[in-house]
Each structure stands twice: as C-alpha cells, then as structure tokens.
Amino acid sequence: MLRGEIAKGLDHDPNFRWRGESVTRIENLSDIVFALALGMIISAAAVPQSYEELKGYLISIIPATAAFVLLVEIWHAHFTFFRRYGVADKKIIILNAILLFFVLYLAYPVRFAFDSFFAFIMMSAGDVSRAEVMRLDFDKSGNILGFFGLGFMVVHLLYLLMHRHVLKKRDLLKLSDTEIQITRKSIFYHSGVTFLAALMGCLAYFTDLNGFAGFILALAGLVAFLGNRKYPVPPSP
Numbered sequence: 001m002l003r004g005e006i007a008k009g010l011d012h013d014p015n016f017r018w019r020g021e022s023v024t025r026i027e028n029l030s031d032i033v034f035a036l037a038l039g040m041i042i043s044a045a046a047v048p049q050s051y052e053e054l055k056g057y058l059i060s061i062i063p064a065t066a067a068f069v070l071l072v073e074i075w076h077a078h079f080t081f082f083r084r085y086g087v088a089d090k091k092i093i094i095l096n097a098i099l100l101f102f103v104l105y106l107a108y109p110v111r112f113a114f115d116s117f118f119a120f121i122m123m124s125a126g127d128v129s130r131a132e133v134m135r136l137d138f139d140k141s142g143n144i145l146g147f148f149g150l151g152f153m154v155v156h157l158l159y160l161l162m163h164r165h166v167l168k169k170r171d172l173l174k175l176s177d178t179e180i181q182i183t184r185k186s187i188f189y190h191s192g193v194t195f196l197a198a199l200m201g202c203l204a205y206f207t208d209l210n211g212f213a214g215f216i217l218a219l220a221g222l223v224a225f226l227g228n229r230k231y232p233v234p235p236s237p
Helices: 002-010 026-043 051-059 061-085 089-123 131-133 138-168 177-206 209-232
Strands: none
Touching: 026 061, 026 089, 061 089, 061 138, 089 138, 089 177, 089 209, 138 209, 177 209
C-alpha cells in the first residue's frame, strides 16, 4: 500500500490511470526482444584489433548513442501503452508480435543509418576515412534510409493500430474524457510519424534527395506540437 502511494507521487503519467498494474508475459517477451535489439545496435561494430581500430570504435559511440536513444523511444512508447491500458487480447498479441519482429529488423538499419550520417559529417569536415571504411557513397545513403524508413513506418503504424483498438474499447476500459483525449492525441502523433517515415523512405530510395531525405523526420516535433494543439489535455491537479 505504501509502495502504491509513493508510485502515485512519482507517476510520470498523472493524467492517466495505469491499468497495467503487473508485468505480463507479453511484456516480458517484449523486453527481451528490445534488450536484444539494443545489444545488436551496440555490438554492430567489429571487434577492434588495433589501437587505431579502438579509437574508431570509441568515436562510433556518437552514432551508436543516437541509434540507442531512438530505440529506447520506441520501447518507451511500448511500455507506456501497456501500463496505461493493460490490454493483451488476441489482436494486441498479434500486433505486438509483428512489432517485435520489426524492432529486430530495425536494429541494424537504424545503426547503419546513423553511422552513415556521421560518416558524411566527418567527410564534410575533411575526414574521409570513415566513409571509405563503410564504402559509402551518396546513392547508397538513400538506400539505407529507405530500409530504415520502411521499418520505422511499420513500427508507428502498429502503434497507431494498437491505440485505435483500445479506443474502441474505451467503455470497457472506462477511459475518462482526459484519457480519451490523450489516446486520440497518440493516434494523431503515430499517424503523422507513419506518414513522415513513409515519405522519407520513398524520397530517400527513389529520388535524388538520397540521405538528405532523413531531415524530414525532424517534422515529428511539429506533429507532436499540432497534436497538443488539437487535443489539449488539462494540467493535472
């Protein structure tokens, strides 16, 4: 009981009553998959065999950190969903299984995408060694972002479908007006990011924009801003 009271005071989601009070087996499996994907991102680089390779490995922490943060963001959306709604029916299990598959699919493309972006930054600064090691050119960067865009699009599409599913069950879940508003805002956000990821992937793969198409994802911040304006949530007491 004391633990519950402390949790209320430290709750990072004060406008939503968490219905997932205990960790389910589906979440345990999901955490294992996310941990595996995070490990794939960190271990993507080859084991250094010399001092120069070790320096290169240490420098690679920059793109690895960016890829790690992106995957943690995807995990956090998963964690929040199951804590908020606590739903694990047949449809959610199927959608979650597909999501986990694409999280594993996304691990190497997202790391390679950030590695290639970092290589081009270093090349612009006069250091061509990283680009040469990765055998990168401008056209290949578009192909890399195309694969990344596909995975990122599917991940947010699945989150969109999961939120739409629980919204249909709002009476059964006894969602409050504020919780319905938050759910609709989540649907708006995931819809927007799904579109941006699809647009980025297509432009990167099929047009001369190539790697520069990646900057389209920066508009995700605008999508979040518009969602807050469209579905305002009253401040918690």
